[in-house]
Amino acid sequence: MKSQPSEPGPDSVSRDPAAAGAGTEAPPSPLRALAEPVQGRLAVAVALQAVAALAGVVPFIAVSRIAGRLTGGSPAGGDVLWPLVTLACVAGLLALACGTAAGALAHLADNELQLTLRRRLARHIGRLPLGRLTDKGTGEVKQAVQDDVSALHTLFAHTLLDVVAVLTAPLLALAYLFTVDWRLALVSVVPLLLGVFLFSRAMAGAVAQMAEFGAALGRISAAAVEFAAGIAVFKSFGRGRKAHERFVGATEGFADFFSGWVRATLVTSTAAVLVVAPAVVLLLLSVVGAVFVTSGWTTGAELVPFLLLGPAVAAPMGVVGPRIQQIRAGQAAAVRITALLHTPTLTEPATPAVPDGHQVSLRGVSFSYDGHTDVLRDVDLDLAPGTVTALVGPSGSGKSTLASLLPRFHDVSAGKVTLGGVDLRDIPATELYRRVGFVLQDVRLLRASVADNIRLGRPDATDEEVERCARAARIHDRVLDLPDGYATELGTAVTLSGGEAQRLSIARALLADAPVLVLDEATAYADPHSEALIQDALSALAAGRTLLVIAHRLSTIRSADRIVVLEDGRITEQGRHDELLAARGRYATLWEAQRTAQPDRTDGDPGRPPAPTAVARAADDIREGSAR
Structure with a gap:
């Protein structure tokens, strides 16, 4: 089909391979391209969230220092303790202020992005051939305008800041722990490394499994529609029990597939969650720390920061699954929105003409x-x-x-x-x-x-x-x-x-x-x-x-x-x-x-x-x- 070239505009992109290859840089991903109007504010929100995460670690460091002064055997007067108390309070307030500002700024940027995207989609959909809409139905439009834009809201207003927080805070905590005792610091890294290994094992083949998951759900939907549409015909011919056989078969097939998938990944996925659980990490550091203290390799005061900050080092693995899913959902939504925005529109004449009659x-x-x-x-x-x-x-x-x-x-x-x-x-x-x-x-x-x-x-x-x-x-x-x-x-x-x-x-x-x-x-x-x-x-x-x-x-x-x-x-x-x-x-x-x-x-x-x-x-x- 020879398609007419779309009128150049903000919602159109070049489809000329020569033009695409003329530049030295690859085009931005759909997600980055859609976020471009608000990327400055999102960058500021990310920076504020990073400051909030780092500041949130400082009170724990201050408390560990106070514990060291109190148990170290040296005098711990107000001149020594009050600066640490003040530091903890100021850092906590800074974390609260920066975190609040980051969330507000991200939501404002996301609100403007949603408004911009929905206006672009409305303008573009209004210029699409009517046959394009009647052929595809309204489901695609509804998904892009409502569901996909909402998925971007979750990504930009929530997931982005959560990822920054869970990645930034452990870095500062781990850096401080290495200054206290590099041996115990290495011990605190073990749950993180083990969690990464187990999680990667559990996710092996996930792409193919997710494809089969979607196909199985599709078979259930098709069987359900057939069941609902054909039940009257089946009953009319005395075969009411046959009407639901395909639906039951599809649901049983899905149950078998999903049960097999869960059984294959249950041990590794459960282990991946358990090894990074705060209670497990705290137990590990307590046992190893007790050995170090009783052996004279470290002091009780030096063990305190590991008990306070050690669980935070492995914290990212505890939330990586949901965050990865939200990131993938946002990327998929951006691809669908971009595809709809790039659908060729009806051309508008450069020199409009008025018909003479109705032949x-x-x-x-x-x-x-x-x-x-x-x-x-x-x-x-x-x-x-x-x-x-x-x-x-x-x-x-x-x-x-x-x-x-x-x-x-x-x-x-x-x-x-x-x-x-x-x-x-x-x-x-x-x-x-x-x-x-x-x-x-x-x-x-x-x-x-x-x-x-x-x-x-x-x-x-x-x-x-x-x-x-x-x-x-x-x-x-x-x-x-x-x-x-x-x-x-x-x-x-x-x-x-x-x-x-x-x-x-x-x-x-x-x-x-x-x-x-x-x-x-x-x-x-x-x-x-x-x-x-x-x-x-x-x-x-x-x-x-x-x-x-x-x-x-x-x-x-x-x-x-x-x-x-x-x-x-x-x-x-x-x-x-x-x-x-x-x-x-x-x-x-x-x-x-x-x-x-x-x-x-x-x-x-x-x-x-x-x-x-x-x-x-x-x-x-x-x-x-x-x-x-």
């Missing part, structure tokens, strides 16, 4: 989702103003893809689509969506009032205009039944049925009043009562407009001005209903297959023509308007 033309259009396999090939098609054109064909023939090019859900890989003689890529997005509207089967309503949902295309519309369009869309009476009428907020305690939501979206399209309309047959899954109301609403919406219809039931497009048959991404037939039946081609085959499988909804007389559908009535309305 739609496709010339030599080809399109591919992956850049390799063309879904559409060399499509030529004209949509004359005030006509109804229907797209039909077997599943996977490219109907929805072709229709998605008109509202520019995607850009073509080859050829061009024009509106009023102007390439869609040269029309500003705001101007394009004033002229091209769409009504799809999958209706999206905002968590806002009914009136605001209808006003989406025209925020300045009056209440009278909103009500008029709601009446035309056959949704006015249902709105009045809601607790607060048009002021009722949707998405909370109030929800609409599928047919009601569809009619609300039709009211929205009526208010927007776009002269070109793309219609994915909205009644395909509606019940008969909803279908009748939706067809009435669609008839009001389609009258007088240029209409492109994706037809699933051929009986709904018999009166269309032109029926276009797509097969394997190519137009193989086009004409009116009677002409295509007479040609005895693919359309006639599809028509006969649908008539055999599901007769038109009539009163039971196979010779009687079906009731006029929304498209049929729209075609009649358009022709009558043209005749007048």
Whole structure:
């Protein structure tokens, strides 16, 4: 697929290999790149946290010195002790002040980073092709905007300072202990080295195990969805006990895998935690220190600092597991956020053009989702103003893809689509969506009032205009039944049925009043009562407009001005209903297959023509308007 170059901006990056290799330095990691706007404040926070950690060790050193003066046999008057007491108090207050300042500064920097990232994401997502969002769904966007940004908060506001603290304090403690007795200092390092060794053994193969862990969870999720979706079918055929077998098998498989993983690492991981536990380190130093004291190799006063500071030397290993997990989670979140920010956006024209009329033309259009396999090939098609054109064909023939090019859900890989003689890529997005509207089967309503949902295309519309369009869309009476009428907020305690939501979206399209309309047959899954109301609403919406219809039931497009048959991404037939039946081609085959499988909804007389559908009535309305 030939993608259009994105407009240069703060959210875009060069994808040119030559440009990437032009510099001598490798590009920064995604994490560093995202943190760049606040890296100065984070550096200051790290420095303050380091000072706080170092200052936090000083009171212990002062206490050990006091203990030495008190037990050393020499006079220990106030002139000797008070300076040490003062030092301990000042250092403690300094640690408290610097730690508080570091936490506040890191949180302020993180708050600004979250705001900046979410604004960048909102701007960038607003410029993405709509097809990119509908294909991937909203899960990716939600994860980036909410979950991943929150993961960065944990990393920058908490984990970063914790890592600085647990690495800095032991260094000062160990340095001081070496000045007291280098032999006992070496003993205090033994638990740390042993913890590192055991932890590395426990983590051996963790990458592969984590991959299998994720795959096992995925199998459980897939089995759960299948279980929930298919249980009714299984029960209908008397196989209720079979419905949950795959789910149970997946959960048992996960339990076996996880139990095996835990058993394989239980001894080493538990040992890694135990050898650096403060109680174990204190016990080791007490026993070895007692031997040293009784042997005359050191004094009791010299043992005191090891009992106070020795456990702090091995402290980092006690928290390394959770911190590593948080760092990895932050790095993964940064990668996902960066990938979304680097997704190519729709190009905005350097010299915007305004269409002259509403003639739609496709010339030599080809399109591919992956850049390799063309879904559409060399499509030529004209949509004359005030006509109804229907797209039909077997599943996977490219109907929805072709229709998605008109509202520019995607850009073509080859050829061009024009509106009023102007390439869609040269029309500003705001101007394009004033002229091209769409009504799809999958209706999206905002968590806002009914009136605001209808006003989406025209925020300045009056209440009278909103009500008029709601009446035309056959949704006015249902709105009045809601607790607060048009002021009722949707998405909370109030929800609409599928047919009601569809009619609300039709009211929205009526208010927007776009002269070109793309219609994915909205009644395909509606019940008969909803279908009748939706067809009435669609008839009001389609009258007088240029209409492109994706037809699933051929009986709904018999009166269309032109029926276009797509097969394997190519137009193989086009004409009116009677002409295509007479040609005895693919359309006639599809028509006969649908008539055999599901007769038109009539009163039971196979010779009687079906009731006029929304498209049929729209075609009649358009022709009558043209005749007048």
